[in-house]
Amino acid sequence: MAVEFYIPKMSDHMEEAIFVEWLVADGDAVEKGQPILVIDTDKVVAEVEAPADGILVGIRPGLENGATVAVGVTVAFIVGDIADEVPALEPLDAPAPDSAAAEAAEPSQLVTTVDSATAASGSGAALGATPAGRKAARELNVNLVNVVGSGPRGRISESDVRKHAADASSAEVAAVPEDRDAAWLELTPVQGVTARRMVESMSEVPQFSLARHLDLTAIVAVRERTGGDAGSKPSVTAYLVKAIGLALAEHPRVNGFFREGRIEINNDINVGVAFGTDVGLFVPVIHRADRLSVSEIADALARLRGLADGQAFTRDDLSGGTFTLSNLGMFGIDEFRALVNQPQAAILATGQVSKALVVDSEGTISIRDRMTATVTADHRSLDGVSVARFLSSVANFLLDPDEHGGMAT
Template sequence: MATIMRMPAVMAGATEAALQSWLVSVGDEVSVGQTVAEIETEKAVFEHEADEAGVIAGLLVEPGQAVAVGDPIAVLAGTGETAAEALSAAGVGSAAGRTESAPAPESAPVSAPAVAAAQGAAAATPSMQDGSAPRRIFASPLVRRLAKERGLDLATIAGSGPGGRIVRRDVDGLSVAVPVAAPPVAAEPQSSPADATPWTDVPHTPMRRAIARRLTESKASVPHFYLTADCRVDALLRLRGEINADRDEKISVNDFVVKAVGAALTAVPDANAIWTPDATRRFAGADIAIAVSIEGGLVTPVVRGVDRMPLGELSATLKDLAARARSGRLRQQELEGGAFSVSNLGMFGIREFSAILNPPQSGILAVGAAAPRPVVGADGGLEVATIMTVTLSADHRVLDGALAAQWLGAFVSSVENPVRMLV
């Protein structure tokens, strides 16, 4: 029997998402777990996998179109069903063969995105080009949003979609400068000086709005407290040098840091937990989110099973996640879960900072740069050691001060005795 594929809820609290691209075509046979589309949210692009097997009878949404969560996006035909039978059974019918540029007759074959895509598109204001008659401009909601954010005139962009529709790929990489705003004209005499510095308003992107919303909620609703410790990393740097001596893919200090966070969660299992409305949820393994800076913001992909992962495998996993985060190719499940995050600004020369928790996680470790500092040696004399300062931001609903201190002590012990992380 026919199966309707619907827009998934790819992010908590999301009400809609945009279908960036289809990876299948009408007539293709798909299996359970096969990636069939790329879905774009305000934070990243996710690969959407088929929940059921079948043959693609119709694609109901065009690339670039924003769709409400739960709305139909495709129809799968079951064994022995024709495409027309599957579409009819799903309540779509022959309308699935239409686009807004050239409505098809009732008997048209089903091979293009559905009329639902046309209903989601809007014509922009008619424009004159070289004295010719006004033309209607068709663009998906996602494209209209991107054009508004970037200050683009859709009338100047040639669409490569069906019927000249402007799709995401047509506006990627395009932008114009936002004009500098002049001081406002007031009916009353202006109180600001005549030579006031001009400013530029940069419109908020969806990602920036999402970051602002989540972190404001976190800071306002989660009782943060902070613990800071210094780690002596000379032994870690020596071990890293020995490991990297005959490796093409180098192990980084951050790889050791993430491994040490996993080791501390194993040593202090009560800290490996998050707050839920009804209970404190404790995890059996160490899943750790890593803050990755990308254009316009940051994302926090999660590494699963850090406690069980050899250092070399962890390093490769972290590099892969960071690369796919920056290219917008993370999967939905890679942004979910975990009790702790790591945010490392050491590569920017930052000595020490405090991070805001990423709910529902109960801890985030802010890592500063490792640098030579004078320290008091075992004999009471001064010596130079390489010191890295870290700050733990903790959710006081889950972690009390003593428990957080115990966890941070276990982390420092792993960093200062790095061979333990290899066995």
């Protein structure tokens, strides 16, 4: 009996994916759980695993690199015997399945990871490296773009990586055109996804930004009172996530999506936090941030940071975000403007905490710990007043955490 192999639904809002490559060929034997297909979604570059043992047959015509495929579309079959008959699939440009069929599509087993050594190549071939090959590449700090695979269709094995590492003469030299003093650097798959999403954000979303100072004097004092070294204390980011969560609860419209001319208000408050890695930007999610303590958020951030180092996020880690925080304060940045992460209504960008002389309404001068926060919002969903009120709520939660029980560690 033939098993349909289809494009899985990897998140609540995923409707399509971009085909990258097959890791096996038509007629190849596959095992359940074996990665056989690579797709590019709005969130991640993912390997889709075989749902059953058998032989891959009947690959849909027109499925080539860069092709867009709707969720639920059958792209091949897995049969027990090569002689088993399967229906001929229409070319890819045929009508996609109806929305009900796509909604019913259950996720196949997925490996939603992009290893730095793998993704640095920016090519589908490198994504065809075996798990052992990718592990060896990480251990030996080998860029897979320079490794020649000896397996089927150039698949890179552990021995290929170790052979390359042992060759002292191999060096990663960027190709330089003879007629110009320049080098070409290919985008990693993650960077490619980010580039596409940012172009869409700039071209499709009417964006505006509001900025204000956040007084973190009390937060800094709380952190100083907390025992242990700096690494064991909740970070400023953890307090920001908590304050954002509480403020979103007060201003639910900011926690919404703009879709098809309407605003969808999300019941759950899930704050995505931007993480930079060697292969590009990821935005893993702190789910139900308004209900977590600051310490719980700090633990979640620490776990996500550990996963970011190896790009080992799960599908749930990267799904369900309703608002995004991008904090570059640890790099000495004072302030910046981020782009809206569609379909979210807004994003908050924060800079470093610094000392400032502040004159209050009574003329008293004091030294305060402050950071600049900039909210960029989708003007179709939000206006200036609603964003200003939201940002004011964030500021108030941070100004006096002792007054707000929800800000307790």
